[in-house]
Amino acid sequence: MKRKKKRRYKKNELISKRMIMFIVIIAIIALIYFTSANKNKENASVNAFSSINEIVDEIETGTYANINRYIVYGTHFNIEGDMDISENNSIESAKVVAKTASGEEIGIDTEYTYENNQISFSTLKEINTGLDLESLKVEDYYILLKVEFSNNETKYYSLTNDTEYGNIEYYTLTRNHSNNRINIDFTTIDNMPILGFHITTVKELPDNVYDVVIDPGHGGSDVGAVNGRYMESEIALDCALELKKQLEDIGLKVLLTRDGTESEEEYTMYNIYDKDGRVTMANESHAKILISLHLNSNLSDNVDGGVEIYASSNSDLTFAKKLADDIVETAKTEYSTNQTDKVEDGVYVRTIEVEDQKNEASFSRENYKGIFDSIPYLYIIREIGGIATGAYVDGTNKAYGANEYRNSNVGIEGYLVELGYINVDEDLDNILENADLYAQAITNSITNFYGIK
Ligand SMILES: [Zn+2]
The missing domain is CATH 3.40.630.40 (Zn-dependent exopeptidases)
Structure with missing residues (x-):
C-alpha cells in the first residue's frame, strides 16, 4: 500500500513537471507571436501600401496636386485642392479617382476650374456625397487626380497634404456582425507623396466606436x-x-x-x-x-x-x-x-x-x-x-x-x-x-x- 502511494506521488510530480514545461512552451510561443504582431503593426503603413509598386508607373513624378481641405462627413470622403501644370496644354477634364492595384478605378464627382495653368478641384459640392467609404472593398486604394489633356493624353497625379489635418481611422457601419477599418493615411513611398486607404476587416468595433x-x-x-x-x-x-x-x-x-x-x-x-x-x-x-x-x-x-x-x-x-x-x-x-x-x-x-x-x-x-x-x-x-x-x-x-x-x-x-x-x-x-x-x-x-x- 505504502509503495503504491509513493509511486502515485511520483507520477503526480511527473505530471506537474510536464505541466510546467507545457506552460513555459506556450508562454514562449505567445511571446514570439505578440512580438511579431507588434512588429507588423509598426510596419503596417509600409506594408499596407506596397501594392503602389504595381501602379506607380502610371503616376506622374515631380508634379503633385495639393489638398487644401479634406473631410469625412457621415459615410463620405471629400477633398479640395489645386495643382500647377507647367506645360501649356489645355485640359479636357480633371477628376479625383480612387484606384487599386487590381485595376479598379472609382471616379468621384469633381468640380474644377482651369486658369493660368492651375487646376482647382473640389468633390465637396455636397457634404454627404463623394467617395462612399461604405462601398469600398478590402483592398488598398490610392487617391489620385486624373487629368485628361486636349491632346488625348491622360495623366494621374498623386496628392500632398497641405492641410492641418492628419491620418483618419474610419470604421464602416456594422453589417452581418462585421466592420471594415479604413486607415486614411498620408505617407511617402520612394519620395512620392501618397494618400492611400488601407482597408482591413475587423470582428468587432473598438469600445469607443459606434454606428x-x-x-x-x-x-x-x-x-x-x-x-x-x-x-x-x-x-x-x-x-x-x-x-x-x-x-x-x-x-x-x-x-x-x-x-x-x-x-x-x-x-x-x-x-x-x-x-x-x-x-x-x-x-x-x-x-x-x-x-x-x-x-x-x-x-x-x-x-x-x-x-x-x-x-x-x-x-x-x-x-x-x-x-x-x-x-x-x-x-x-x-x-x-x-x-x-x-x-x-x-x-x-x-x-x-x-x-x-x-x-x-x-x-x-x-x-x-x-x-x-x-x-x-x-x-x-x-x-x-x-x-x-x-x-x-x-x-x-x-x-x-x-x-x-x-x-x-x-x-x-x-x-x-x-x-x-x-x-x-x-x-x-x-x-x-x-x-x-x-x-x-x-x-x-x-x-x-x-x-x-
Ligand atoms: Zn424639441
Whole structure:
C-alpha cells in the first residue's frame, strides 16, 4: 500500500513537471507571436501600401496636386485642392479617382476650374456625397487626380497634404456582425507623396466606436414642448429607447445621448458642450449617423400636424426624404403643412449660414453670439458635423461653453426628426400608441439606404 502511494506521488510530480514545461512552451510561443504582431503593426503603413509598386508607373513624378481641405462627413470622403501644370496644354477634364492595384478605378464627382495653368478641384459640392467609404472593398486604394489633356493624353497625379489635418481611422457601419477599418493615411513611398486607404476587416468595433447616435431631444428641467401632462422630453425618450432596440436588433451599435437613468439635476447640469453633454458625447462616438428625436408644437393655427425632417444645408436630401416618406407610410401620419424652411414634402433645411454672416462687413463676434441664443436643439445637426457643417460655438458666449470638436474634419451626418405636433391630438395619440411604428420606419430607412441586413 505504502509503495503504491509513493509511486502515485511520483507520477503526480511527473505530471506537474510536464505541466510546467507545457506552460513555459506556450508562454514562449505567445511571446514570439505578440512580438511579431507588434512588429507588423509598426510596419503596417509600409506594408499596407506596397501594392503602389504595381501602379506607380502610371503616376506622374515631380508634379503633385495639393489638398487644401479634406473631410469625412457621415459615410463620405471629400477633398479640395489645386495643382500647377507647367506645360501649356489645355485640359479636357480633371477628376479625383480612387484606384487599386487590381485595376479598379472609382471616379468621384469633381468640380474644377482651369486658369493660368492651375487646376482647382473640389468633390465637396455636397457634404454627404463623394467617395462612399461604405462601398469600398478590402483592398488598398490610392487617391489620385486624373487629368485628361486636349491632346488625348491622360495623366494621374498623386496628392500632398497641405492641410492641418492628419491620418483618419474610419470604421464602416456594422453589417452581418462585421466592420471594415479604413486607415486614411498620408505617407511617402520612394519620395512620392501618397494618400492611400488601407482597408482591413475587423470582428468587432473598438469600445469607443459606434454606428448610430440617437439623441432624445431636451431632458432634465428642459422638458421641451408640453400638452397637458405630456412632455416632449419624455415622449422623445420613449421613442429613442424603442428605436435603439430596433437598431440593435439589426446589429447596429447604438449610443444614446441620454437614456433616462440620469438624475434630473445631473442632466440639467450638463452643458451640451461639457464632457457629458450631448454634443461632446456624439462627437466622441465616431458614429456615422445621428438621429435627434423631437416633437413639434405650433404657436399658430396654420399648421395642423405631421412629420418634419431637418437636414443640413449643402447636403443631398435623399436620405432625409426617405425618412419622411417611410414615417408617413409606416406610422400612418402626414407630411407637415408647415411651409417655413420647407424644401420638399417632409424635408426642411434650417441651418444658419455662419460663413455668410462672417463675410458681412457688419459681422462681429458680438453679433453672432446672439444667433445661438434661440432654442439650441436645431444646432445639434451643425455642431456634430465639424467643419463640414460649419460648427462654430467656440466659447465666445459664456452661457454655452465651447464645442471642442468645432474644427474637426470628421463629422457625423445628423438628422433632426420632428415626429409630429404635441399639441395636435391626432399626432400625439399616434406617437403615444405607435412609437414602435415610428421606430420601425426610421430603422427601415437606415436598413435600406445604408444596405444593412
Ligand atoms: Zn424639441
